[in-house]
Amino acid sequence: HIYYEVCAIDNGENKTSPCLTGEEIVRDINIPVITWQGYNASNIKIESVNGYVYKDEATITYDDTGVENAKHYLKTSVDVSTNISATNCETGDTPVCTGSQENLTTIKANTWYQVIDSEIVITFNEQGNIEAYTYDESGNKGYATGSSRKIDKTGPTYTISINMGNVTITINDENTQLHDEAYNCDGVWQTSNICEFKTIGEHRIKVRDALENIGIEQTILIESGVTKETPPKDIRYTGVEAIVYLDPTNLTNKCTSENVKSDTGTKAGCMKWYAYNDEDEKYTMILDHNTTDKLIWNVNSNIEMTEVKTQLESDTQNWNKSLNSRLITADEVAEIVDPTNTMGFDSQTSDINKRFYFNDLGNEPSTGNGSICTETGCQYAWLYDRTHRTCSSMGCLNSATGNHSGSGYWTSSPVFGSTKYMWVVHCNGLLHYDFVTTNAYGIRPVITISKSLIKP
Secondary structure (H helix, E strand, O other): OEEEEEOOEOOOOOEOOOOEEEEEOOOOOOOOEEEEEEEOOOOOEEOOEOOEEOEEEEEEEOOOOOOOOOEEEEEEOOOEEEEEEEEEOOOOOOOOOOOOEEEEEEEOOOOOEEEOOOEEEEEEOOOOEEEEEEEOOOOOEEEEEEEOOEEOOOOOEEEEEEEOOEEEEEEEOOOOOEEEEEEEEOOEEEOOOEEEOOOOEEEEEEEEEOOOOEOOOEEEEEOOOEEEEOOOOOHHHOOOOEEEEEOOOOOOOOOOOOOOOOOEOOOOOOEEEEEEEEEOOEEEEEEOOOOEEEEOOOOOOOOOOOHHHHHHHHHOOOOOHHHOOEOOOHHHHHHHHOOOOOOOOOOOOOOHHHOEEOHHHOOOOEOOOOEOOOOOOOOOHHHHOOOOOOHHHHOOOOOOOEOOOOOEEEEEEEOOOOOOEEEEEEOOOEEEEEEOOOOOEEEOOEEEEEHHHEOO
16 A cells, blocks of 8 residues: 655645545556567577577466456567457557457557457567556556567578589578578588589579578579590591590589590599490490409309499499490491491301401401501501500500400300300400400490580
C-alpha cells in the first residue's frame, strides 16, 4: 500500500485548503520473459555465427500469477512473422486498443498489439527490437525489452578462375564465416575451393556460408584440351588419319606434342594416339605405347580373355568412360595394312599361315643384320611403335622407353582353329601368333573419340 497526503500552500507556506489524504494499492507485476532461438537457412536451430543468424525467433512468456484481469501487449520495431490471435492497437508510446481480435500472421512495425495467449512466438527476418508489457486493471505494469541478433540472408559473393578443367573459387563474405563444406561442384559440397572437372561441357558451381546462405549459382563451360596434328607425309605413317594428343583421365587437360609421355607403363596424363579409322564424326585411335609391358593372355592355357581383361580394366579404370577402351582386333590390323584385302585375311577363317608383315604385305623389314627399309622408312611403322627396346632397327618409329622388356602387344582375336594361339602385333613389324601363356606381349588400348572434342 502507498499512503499519500496532498496539500496546497501559498507563498508564505500557509495551507489554502484542507489536505487530501488517501491510499493506493500497488502490485508487483511479473515481467514478461523473452527467450531467443536462432536458425540457419535450412531451418536448423543454431547459436549465432559471429553474431549473425538467418532468422531469430523470440518466445514471449507472460506470467499472470497474482494478477487479476491481466492484459498482454507487445510492439516491435520491424515487421515480424507470427501466428497468433491479437487485437491491432494504435501506434505510440503506450498501448491504446479499440479494435477487435483477429488471427495474424504478420505484426507490423511500431504498432501495439494486445495478445490473448500467455506465450507467443514471433520471428525476426531483419534485425529489430521488441517491447512486451503486462498490465493489471489498475494500470500497474511489468515490461521487458529485447533485441534480435543481426540477420544475414544473403549468400556469399564469389569469383572464379579457370585453368583447363580446374576452377578455383574465391569467396568474399563480410558477415559470416564459411561453412565447413562451402564449395559445390556439380551438386556435391566439398571443403576444397578447387573444382576438378574432367569432362567437357557445362558445369555448375555455387557456395554457402556457415548459415547455409547459398550464393548465386554459376554455370561455366569447360573446353576440351584434346589437340591433333596432320601426320607427316612419310611412308612410315601410312594409314594414320591424324595424330591426336589427349589425356584419357581428363579430357580438359591441354595436350600437345610438347607435353606427351610415351614411356611404357604410362596410363595417365597427356599421351600420343594414332587415329587409324575416320568414320562419321569419330576417330578410332591406338596408343603409341603399352600401358602394361607384358603379361600372359590366360593362365589356364585357353583363349578366354582373363588376365589381359583384368589388366586392361585396371590400366584404364580412371579413364573417361566415353572413350570405350579396348584392344585392337586382328581384322583391324589387316584392314589398316591391306585396305583392299588382297591377302584375304579374316580372323574367322585365317589360321597361323595367314600371318603377314606390314611392310609391302609380306616383305620382312629385317634380314637380321639391320633393317632393309630404313632409307625410305618402313610402312606402318607407327603400328608397332615402341614395341621393343630396339625395334627401331626393325623399322618402328621409336624404340620403347621406360621399363620395357616385351616384344609387342596382344590383339583381341584368337587364331582360327586353335584353342591356344592369339594374334599379336610383333616388334618385327608383323601380325604374328603366339601361345596364350607367352609372357611377351602387353596392353595397348584402343579408344574412340568424337571429333567435336578436338580443338582446331
